[in-house]
Amino acid sequence: MITPPAYTDSSGATAAPALGGLPGQRMVLGADRPMPLDGGGQLGPFTVAYQTYGTLNADKSNAVLVCHALTGDQYVADRHPITGKPGWWEMLVGPGKPVDTDRFFVICSNVIGGCMGSTGPHDVNPATGQPYAIDFPVITIGDMVRAQALLIDALGIDQLFCVIGGSMGGMQVLQWAVAYPERVFAAVPIATAARHSAQNIAFHEVGRQAIMADPEWRDGAYQQAGTNPARGLAVARMAAHITYLSEAALHRKFGRNLQSRQAITFGFDADFQVESYLRYQGASFVDRFDANSYLYITRAMDYFDLAAEHGGQLAQAFRVGGKGTPVRFCLASFSSDWLFPTSESRAVVHALNAVAANVSFVEIETDKGHDAFLLDEPEFHQVMRGFINGCADHRGLKRRA
Amino acid sequence: MDATVIPPRTDIRGDLRRIADMVSAQARVLDVGCGDGALLDLLTREKGVDGRGMELGMDGVRECVSRGLSVIQGDADTDLKDYPSDAFDYVILSQTLQATRDPRGVLLQMLRIGRRVIVSFPNFGYWRVRLALLLTGRMPVTDRLGFQWWETPNIHFCTIADFTALCAQLGGVTVERSAILDHAGRQLTSDATTWRANWSGEQGIFLLRRD
Structure with missing residues (x-):
């Protein structure tokens, strides 16, 4: 039983939180050539803030990109610099965890448009010397992923072993698999959808x-x-x-x-x-x-619709050069999630089946709703461990000593 | 939580071993109703197949994916239509035909998806089943068919003779191989067309080829 802390109303105007000076790594991207945006504009140079865990192996084949959700950030397995709370996915990412940082090189970056170190609306617009605020260009899931791809380029990684994420993170995973199928060995979209529903x-x-x-x-x-x-x-x-x-x-x-x-x-x-x-x-x-x-x-998230560019046919999004996508997928949904219900995951599975893609799909029984993907769900974690280890074997990555 | 790796299986059901013998190495295989993944596991390890599975029960699906197998939750009656034609070399339906709502429709879908189809099912013409009904007047309950009539998922029983008749009626389908197994899973005969096969076989395995 959780007893919520008593709420005290702090009235009066307060300044926006100071989000500068956060710990972690930074990469300036798009300096030579600005990054084109889906909305028509471009961005650059811009900063991506990211965290890494583990060690990149010699042939750079063990990199895992973790994509965060709407209000998540790059501190996937670190104590949060502002709240002091444990990393948001320490259940899944860490030494000996399903995404084993003793075995994999894990990267997690703050999305562009975010407020934890990556360029977003609170940053100064070099053209005006003032914060962008709502002059910041409207960005898409595709833009977020394009920025991540530039980061992965800058880190010298050709192919990610795995891209994994839940909710909006899952949208990014799907976008990665569709936009860069040759750069993703395995994709794990969790509690997500190929398009944001009207609700x-x-x-x-x-x-x-x-x-x-x-x-x-x-x-x-x-x-x-x-x-x-x-x-x-x-x-x-x-x-x-x-x-x-x-x-x-x-x-x-x-x-x-x-x-x-x-x-x-x-x-x-x-x-x-x-x-x-x-x-x-x-x-x-x-x-x-x-x-x-x-x-x-x-x-x-609202603008995300993976099938839109493919005549509304989701299966077409997973076709690569006339054949089914080479990416190995594992989708997971949670039975009590009404924000991204199982039917949304199943629609993706059906589209992947239609191109005979390699796909696994499980629905986890839980009453914890959409948040379940962040919580202690042993069955979910066991499935993740099995899928990731199975893929690592296929990829020829060594097991832990 | 338990972080241990699930141990590999050691006991392989006799009928699964015989099905595996019918599959060529490195083939693309879809196992419909794959249960806990025992056959897919065997085919992946021993034949190096590119294997996928579909299973109705979520417990089985979770077990399979936890073992690193590519399996989705799905229903043979409704979800096979999603797959493209000729996507697999073999489509396998092991001990599941009798639990489908439309066995003939499922067979046709399988023959569309794969050039070859392997089907195994319990033989309702087996002498113990026949005698049980004849002598007791009650629906037979055997080791392999351990359900009471009101709880059984097996809603479309057939005999070996029924199945061979259906294959003939479908047209454009050749029975390439068959194996009739006894109570212990030993092969009695490879000729499914005899009266004896239908009387003494507890289960039948058929390898069908689309012409």
């Missing part, structure tokens, strides 16, 4: 409107104004957080339990634990995330 776009729109309705947003120019649309961003996070859970999980965690009180107060305080929990989720989120980044990244 998911709707939830994102609620979040964006909450941010933009906050008077502190100042048409995006809150950094210049010294304000922060923290309330709007917190509401966006609260709404989104509900979609990451399930009714069963909410009921199991909170039921109708009251927060630090014996009776309801006939007012609008957080009487219920679930309210307090959500307020805490919202309030703590604004310390580590930039509101404009939230607008840009949610938009990138």
